[in-house]
Amino acid sequence: MKSVHRAGFALCLAAGLAVSTAGRAQESLDGYLEGVRKAYGLPALAAAVTRGGEIVAAGAVGTRVTGMEIPVTLDDRFHLGSDTKAMTATVAGALVDEGRIEWTSTVGDVLGGTIADMNPALAAVTLEQLLSHSSGIPTDTPEMIDIYMNPVAFEKNTTDLRVDAIDRWKHNAPKVPEGSPFQYANFGYLTAGAMLEAAAGEPWERLVAERIYGPLGLETAGFGPQASFGMYDAPVGHAIDDAGTVTPMTWGAAADVPPVMGPAGNAHMSVLDFARWTDWNAGGGTRGPKIVTPETLAEIHRPHVKTPPIRNPAPGTPSEGEYALGWGVIAFDWATDKLLAHNGSNGMNLAKALVDTTADLSVVVMTNFSSPRAESAASEVQRHLYEAYRR
Numbered sequence: 001m002k003s004v005h006r007a008g009f010a011l012c013l014a015a016g017l018a019v020s021t022a023g024r025a026q027e028s029l030d031g032y033l034e035g036v037r038k039a040y041g042l043p044a045l046a047a048a049v050t051r052g053g054e055i056v057a058a059g060a061v062g063t064r065v066t067g068m069e070i071p072v073t074l075d076d077r078f079h080l081g082s083d084t085k086a087m088t089a090t091v092a093g094a095l096v097d098e099g100r101i102e103w104t105s106t107v108g109d110v111l112g113g114t115i116a117d118m119n120p121a122l123a124a125v126t127l128e129q130l131l132s133h134s135s136g137i138p139t140d141t142p143e144m145i146d147i148y149m150n151p152v153a154f155e156k157n158t159t160d161l162r163v164d165a166i167d168r169w170k171h172n173a174p175k176v177p178e179g180s181p182f183q184y185a186n187f188g189y190l191t192a193g194a195m196l197e198a199a200a201g202e203p204w205e206r207l208v209a210e211r212i213y214g215p216l217g218l219e220t221a222g223f224g225p226q227a228s229f230g231m232y233d234a235p236v237g238h239a240i241d242d243a244g245t246v247t248p249m250t251w252g253a254a255a256d257v258p259p260v261m262g263p264a265g266n267a268h269m270s271v272l273d274f275a276r277w278t279d280w281n282a283g284g285g286t287r288g289p290k291i292v293t294p295e296t297l298a299e300i301h302r303p304h305v306k307t308p309p310i311r312n313p314a315p316g317t318p319s320e321g322e323y324a325l326g327w328g329v330i331a332f333d334w335a336t337d338k339l340l341a342h343n344g345s346n347g348m349n350l351a352k353a354l355v356d357t358t359a360d361l362s363v364v365v366m367t368n369f370s371s372p373r374a375e376s377a378a379s380e381v382q383r384h385l386y387e388a389y390r391r
Contacts, residue, residue: 029059033381037062040377044072044235046271047365047381049389050279053287056389060271064227064235064368065248077226077234077268078366079256080351081344084267085189086281089131089300089326091207092196093292101199103128103299107166110195115166121173130192131325132304134181136174137188144169144187148258159203161260162194180308182323186264193263204263215289216276221269223262225255226349226368234268235368237348249348257346265344271366274351278362281340282355301340301357303329327355334383335390345370352378359390 029047037045044062048055064070095101101110107130108123121136129135140148147165156164169187177183193204200207205223213221226234229251237255239247249255257266269277280287285297292300303322310320322329327340340355350370354363363385365378 026055027057029057029385030061031059032384033059034061036377036381040373042367042369042374042377043238044076044078044369045365045367045377045381046072046074046076046078047363047385048271048275049385050275050282050362051389051391052360053279053283055272055275055279057385058272058275062235064232065250066238066246067248068232070232072235074272075220075270077220077222077270078274078351078368079226079237079344079346079349080265080267080269080274081346081349082186082265083274083342083344083351083353084263084265085131085344086300086326086342086353087208087212087267087277088189088193088196088204088263089324090292090297091204091211092127092131092192092325093296093300094211095196095199097292097296101127101195105195105199107191107195110198111163111166114163114198115170118170119173122170125174125191127192127195128304128325130185130188130195132182132323133184133188134176134305134323135185135188136176136181137183137185137191138175139184140186143172147187148261150260153258153260157203158205158259158262159194159197162190162197162204162263165260166191166194177308180306182305182307186261189264190261196263208267211291212277215291216273216280218269218273218276220273221267223266223268224259225249225251226268227251227255235349237346238369239348240371255348265346271364274353274364274366275362278353278355278364282357282360282362284357284360300325301327301329332383334387343375350374350378352382354382354386356386356390361386361390363389 033045043066046060048058060072060074105127107125125135147168227236237249239249285294301324305323307321329338330341331338337358342353344351350367352365363382365381367374
């Protein structure tokens with residue numbers, strides 16, 4: 001997810017071993033990652049590989065804060081950014097399984113009784129369209145950014161803030177572009193989150209915590225800035241201004257996107273917990289815990305829309321592909337099959353997830369930096385680990 005801040009919107013695997021939380025030996029990636037981290041000038045870099053239900057390799061190197069020597073650990077919390085979207089889609093799937101909402105439920109069906117005088121085109125948008133970025137709601141506009149930054153954030157809980165945000169935008173008519181209907185829309189995920197809250201009668205944050213964090217045992221998982229107030233207890237994100245000056249963004253509002261945007265991307269967790277999440281997806285929902293049925297997870301994973309060609313894509317980003325619900329479906333030139341993939345960034349951090357359901361394999365990469373060189377480094381690590389561990 002792109003930042004909405006006003007200031008600015010090969011190598012060999014290490015041979016060492018680390019002990020996993022399950023007590024089994026897993027290969028340490030520290031030596032390899034440190035070489036990449038230094039080559040690209042990143043504060044911290046972490047990665048993990050899962051195969052067949054186990055974390056088979058992991059590593060975390062560097063410092064939590066540029067200019068300080070505070071080594072990161074495997075249990076340190078990194079920011080997920082838009083990789084959170086797959087969690088929002090999975091919560092939606094759970095509620096669909098329970099009959100509380102349908103993929104075809106519209107914004108008007110669910111929120112029309114709360115938000116009056118909604119534009120008919122907006123009211124007709126479905127949950128499936130919101131989660132696949134095919135609703136006609138555009139990528140963040142200046143008006144949307146003003147809504148995200150609204151001072152009522154100091155007066156309302158996040159659930160009410162999302163309703164307030166939609167109410168402020170309700171007179172707009174979504175417009176589906178010619179060709180591909182895909183438009184990457186954080187506001188669409190905010191709207192989907194509000195629909196899920198109304199259907200379940202619980203805040204989005206509790207839905208994710210109860211239905212994903214808890215069942216999967218993601219003990220480091222949370223929301224918002226990674227570090228606790230007044231402490232350097234996690235790798236903090238780093239902002240880069242137009243002059244290239246790097247500033248650690250430690251705590252408070254400036255350290256993340258506004259909480260109203262949670263469903264679009266404000267989760268955080270350790271690289272090991274992130275790997276547990278991607279591993280569950282790699283297994284296709286056939287191994288516990290049961291969060292959604294395998295059939296529903298297949299619906300979440302299947303392509304729903306083709307994405308338009310991207311001119312001059314960032315390093316490691318294919319020029320075209322497909323989008324599922326919270327996941328991209330990408331044909332990388334170095335992989336035989338199409339893979340589930342997603343990038344996440346709040347403009348200060350970067351996380352990349354890759355899932356191969358055919359091989360029951362996943363790779364995650366995380367850093368507390370966001371720049372072209374961070375993207376290049378993370379993409380290099382992602383490809384290298386995938387090729388090294390794919391069987």
